[in-house]
Amino acid sequence: MGSTRESLHGQWSSKWVFILAAAGSAVGLGNIWRFPYVTGENGGGAFVLVYLVCIFLIGIPVMIAELMIGRRGRRSPINAMRLLASEDGLSSGWTVIGYMGIFSGFLILSFYSVVAGWSLAYISYSVSGDLASDLDSSRAVFEALTSSAPRLAFWHTLFMCLVIFVVSNGVTRGLERAVKILMPLLFVSLIAMVIYALLVGDAYKALTYLFYPDFSKLSLDALIVAVGQAFFSLSLGMGALMIYGSYLPQEVSIPSTSVIVGLVDSLVAILAGLAIFPIVFGYGLEVSEGPGLVFVSLAIAFANMPFGDIFGFVFFMLLSIAAWTSAISLLEPVVAWLIETKDWSRPKSSLLSGGIIWMMGLAALLSFNEWSEFAPFGKNIFDWAEFVSTSVLLPAGGLLISIFVGWRLSMFTLSEELNGLRSSLYKAWYVLVKYLAPLGVTLVFIESSGLRGVILGFFAS
Numbered sequence: 247m248g249s250t251r252e253s254l255h256g257q258w259s260s261k262w263v264f265i266l267a268a269a270g271s272a273v274g275l276g277n278i279w280r281f282p283y284v285t286g287e288n289g290g291g292a293f294v295l296v297y298l299v300c301i302f303l304i305g306i307p308v309m310i311a312e313l314m315i316g317r318r319g320r321r322s323p324i325n326a327m328r329l330l331a332s333e334d335g336l337s338s339g340w341t342v343i344g345y346m347g348i349f350s351g352f353l354i355l356s357f358y359s360v361v362a363g364w365s366l367a368y369i370s371y372s373v374s375g376d377l378a379s380d381l382d383s384s385r386a387v388f389e390a391l392t393s394s395a396p397r398l399a400f401w402h403t404l405f406m407c408l409v410i411f412v413v414s415n416g417v418t419r420g421l422e423r424a425v426k427i428l429m430p431l432l433f434v435s436l437i438a439m440v441i442y443a444l445l446v447g448d449a450y451k452a453l454t455y456l457f458y459p460d461f462s463k464l465s466l467d468a469l470i471v472a473v474g475q476a477f478f479s480l481s482l483g484m485g486a487l488m489i490y491g492s493y494l495p496q497e498v499s500i501p502s503t504s505v506i507v508g509l510v511d512s513l514v515a516i517l518a519g520l521a522i523f524p525i526v527f528g529y530g531l532e533v534s535e536g537p538g539l540v541f542v543s544l545a546i547a548f549a550n551m552p553f554g555d556i557f558g559f560v561f562f563m564l565l566s567i568a569a570w571t572s573a574i575s576l577l578e579p580v581v582a583w584l585i586e587t588k589d590w591s592r593p594k595s596s597l598l599s600g601g602i603i604w605m606m607g608l609a610a611l612l613s614f615n616e617w618s619e620f621a622p623f624g625k626n627i628f629d630w631a632e633f634v635s636t637s638v639l640l641p642a643g644g645l646l647i648s649i650f651v652g653w654r655l656s657m658f659t660l661s662e663e664l665n666g667l668r669s670s671l672y673k674a675w676y677v678l679v680k681y682l683a684p685l686g687v688t689l690v691f692i693e694s695s696g697l698r699g700v701i702l703g704f705f706a707s
């Protein structure tokens with residue numbers, strides 16, 4: 247039987263609670279806000295296809311690897327990496343995965359919280375009847391929000407307080423109640439939205455756009471966006487699932503839970519696409535509207551729907567909660583690490599790290615208004631934070647994790663953590679983490695950074 251180590255920070259009370267918590271981490275703004283908008287910016291069907299291939303062939307195998315490291319180490323990502331490396335006689339340099347993850351977590355949460363703040367603001371618009379029923383007014387509502395730094399700061403601050411509150415109280419206790427009821431509710435309300443959107447919007451255009459892969463619309467740059475979005479959406483590459491894995495009871499099967507989480511996560515993203523694109527085409531929005539796409543389009547849908555204010559209220563409430571359960575997993579790795587290494591209390595660790603992220607978030611939100619002119623190389627601070635974290639750091643983290651598990655970790659550790667897995671499935675997983683994941687991510691990095699030309703030129707000369 248595997249290791250008998252225990253986590254300092256608690257344990258999930260059952261397999262289902264863990265699945266819900268991991269799904270709570272995975273399902274969030276990544277699925278409902280980011281997936282539709284990056285799909286729109288990258289041409290639709292072909293992007294969706296590549297994205298799904300990344301989820302199943304790279305994402306889920308890396309998820310298994312990440313959960314395994316977490317459970318084996320039973321501590322924060324940095325310390326888990328240190329422990330596993332030392333047990334297998336490897337360099338302590340592997341802790342870089344943990345440090346990088348902490349940095350990515352800070353960066354992601356700083357812009358994530360701003361977008362979660364939009365969702366909170368839209369709850370209040372539903373109540374006050376401010377959701378606009380036509381395109382121009384809906385855009386104006388969104389712009390009025392993002393152009394006001396104080397308003398954005400208010401909602402961002404509120405969201406960060408909610409996140410810090412749960413993390414201070416201990417994640418394993420805090421999350422259980424929220425995810426048990428609310429995640430299923432979010433799912434049901436999304437399905438209701440899909441049905442409504444398909445009925446009133448342009449269902450035909452939306453379905454062809456999402457599911458007919460037109461590869462001429464897929465650019466090389468889109469490849470790294472798809473890989474990055476797969477990691478982002480599954481919460482991989484920065485230690486969020488690693489820390490959740492460290493609270494996982496020893497008897498739970500990591501591969502089967504990973505497959506469930508991966509399936510749920512992709513399903514929610516597809517449903518979000520199906521809820522949004524019929525409205526986008528029906529009301530003449532641009533697919534490449536950008537980060538505002540979901541808010542502008544859904545607001546129109548709610549404003550035109552019978553009892554739309556109530557629906558809007560419920561939907562944005564659930565979206566905010568989904569963002570909340572994801573944000574908690576973004577903060578937890580650093581908090582666990584501070585508790586372990588600095589011996590600080592949980593509240594102090596949460597408040598301090600959350601406070602720094604809150605400040606970084608202010609810089610992100612100012613890029614929609616006061617600092618919008620400041621855009622080195624065509625991207626403002628918000629765009630840079632989003633780009634560097636999702637398209638560079640998370641894939642790089644996933645790459646290192648797959649190399650560590652596929653090439654360095656001992657067979658003994660692997661077989662202990664994955665025991666019970668049928669040998670054919672085990673082999674398939676092993677091939678994917680050992681070869682496909684590192685190779686796939688590296689190739690995509692090379693392609694999208696333009697390095698291919700340099701490398702070919704080097705060999706030609």
Ligand code: PHE
Pocket residue numbers: 271272273274275276277354477478479480481482484486569572573575576
């Ligand atoms: N997966 C979350 C979402 O889709 C975001 C996230 C990324 C959470 C990385 C944790 C780690 O909203």
